[in-house]
Amino acid sequence: MDFVLYGLTGFVILGSIAALEMKSLLSAVIAVGVVGLGLSIVFLLLGAPDIAITQVVVEVIVVTVLIRAASRVPAETAPLRTGRTRTLAGAGLALVAVGLLVAAFQTLPAFGTQRFAPALWYLEQATELTGAANVVTAILLDFRAYDTLGEATVILTAVVGALAVLRRPSRRKEKSHV
DSSP: OHHHHHHHHHHHHHHHHHHHHOSSHHHHHHHHHHHHHHHHHHHHHTTOHHHHHHHHHHHHHHHHHHHHHHHHSOGGGSOOOOOHHHHHHHHHHHHHHHHHHHHHHHTSOOTTOOOOHHHHHHHHHHHHHHOOSSHHHHIIIIISHHHHHHHHHHHHHHHHHHHHHHOOOOOSOOOOOO
16 A cells, blocks of 8 residues: 555656646646646545545636636746756755655554544544434534534635636626716
8 A cells, every 4th residue: 555655646746747847838737637636546545535525626626727717828928937957956855855754654653553542432422422323424513513614615715716717707898987
């Protein structure tokens, strides 16, 4: 499993670098979408399906908005490519960050090992304290309600942002009052 996570992390890093190096703005947006898909798979493999679902939903909305915005930008006003020195410095910084993250993750307990006692308490007490039908509902709606509200707020903000970018300006001319 570690090999798969390292491979996906490398894939996400390479996709990010590819997005920076693309000459076409539309190609860069597609590369960003691929990076988001890779991140959602990483979240899924790490046992965070709620974050993975939120990542996929926000990624689909953001990529849709960016594709729409990129199609409106004329080719001559597209942003210029950055220099090779900046790209190499960014890649080096990313490699250092990945090295530090790998070193930090080495200190974590192995996947599947039972380490935290609060998890057992939630499993034993959640349905009794909340009166919910199952433990998942009790945790999501009673113990982690603010977290669930935050995730819903992220999705709502992404939808409102997409609607703001995708809306068409009115074709009616404003009547000036004389």
